[in-house]
Amino acid sequence: MCPRCGVERETLVHALRECPSARAVLRYGGLNQKLFEGTYDRCVDWIEDAARVMDKKAMSDFISTLWNIWSSRNSKVFRNIEEDANVTWDMAAALNRDFRIFNLLDRPMIPKPVVERDWQKPESGVIKINFDATIHENTGWYGLVARDTDGFVLGGRVGMSNNVSSIEWAEMHAMEVSINYARSKNWKCVAIESDCASIVNRFNSSKEDLTLMGHQLKEIRKFTVGFNFFTVKWVPRCCNRVADALSNWANLNKSCMDFNMDFPTEIHDIVLNDAIK
Template sequence: MMRVLDKKAMPDFMTTLWNSWNNRNNFTFRGKEDEAQVIWDKARTLSQEFRICNLINDPLLSTNPTVKRWEKPPKGFVKINFNASVCNNRFGYGVIVRDEDGFVLSCGRDFKEVSSVEEAECNAFEESIKLACKLNINNDVIFDTDNCCLVNKVKYQRTYITIIGTRIKECTKAFVKFKSADLVWKNQSCNLVADLICYKICTEAYTCFFEMDYPLDIHDAVMCDAI
């Protein structure tokens, strides 16, 4: 629909739909119904007010949106990006650990037999914590993921009385191993290297962990983040 209508017609169409829906609700719950001409007049007025508002005020959504990308952690922090993906009826995960300068401390990938995407993301979170402990990282740590459901489960873990909820609680208990730790949601464009590692495990289907000797394509992606 948006490909057919121009920029002026589309707001008129949407406001007409909204007023029609509102009129239906008024009829259903209040027993009141407007004539079609009245609905159109309301929609046209609302659309005009919307255009005037956009001319007077700054738009809520910028017409020149900035491209979000990975950001270096604060001084003294380590940032760990992780992700999970479906690979040939199995779930694989990818993780990369970088310091305050964007220097890669470690990265890797592995397959795990799990039963759901939810469990796969939880497993990736667990493995990220294990990797941080294996590297003897005990200072401030930021765990980045583009899975908002996992972040919400950590934030509201008391309400998730499930097996996954129990595993997430164990993950947050492991935060005591660090000076401070937090799980943060980031846009997918900020998690590109972890996504690439997941993609590679889907296409190459083997487990590996790297330190300084990571593959060239991962190196190029890391450099794009750092520049």
């Protein structure tokens, strides 16, 4: 039972998001109201959704705030001290300022790794499918694009899924559509990429997942049996720009369709930029 509200069983997502004490801090700090919508079984899924709508500075502040919410929870548990929301927020704000001052004055001890920032062409004989999804008013909109080793577009699809409770469910549906799209084309060597880390990790995990989503992913894996080569890989959003643009285009135009090389003109420049890298 939650030691602060005493209403629900304490989980990490409850302690940092659902508990009234935690929500008071987040609302005091002006957190985007969209991040209070929907339900989450895992805290990491909520944080991942937050990362989709925040820039780096806001995300850094958000993580510091969560750390201070957990610290205030420990004060209640171990010292029986209940901090006001403004106190917890002020501590988080002070911590953020200190970090920024330190980062300005001191060079990092560990250099940042060099990361590829462009879409990478697949190996010869492999078809690469990138997919992405967005959500609007409980409707998921997805986009997928298939390209060959030269970066040429072989085809793709945009569409929708109804009654979607979270972006993760929308992404999972887009993954299923991508796999079935490859099967319909009779492609035997397929590499699939997505910027949704949680779905990719859960799909590739060998651990048993007893959740409803875990059961659905288990069913989706069965569709991959007929491939000679098949992988699902996470990539940063900058390497998934075409699929991202397609899902947003589908949402904006409320469009469901397949295309071959006659893809929407709105993504032409992004496709060309990926192909010439």
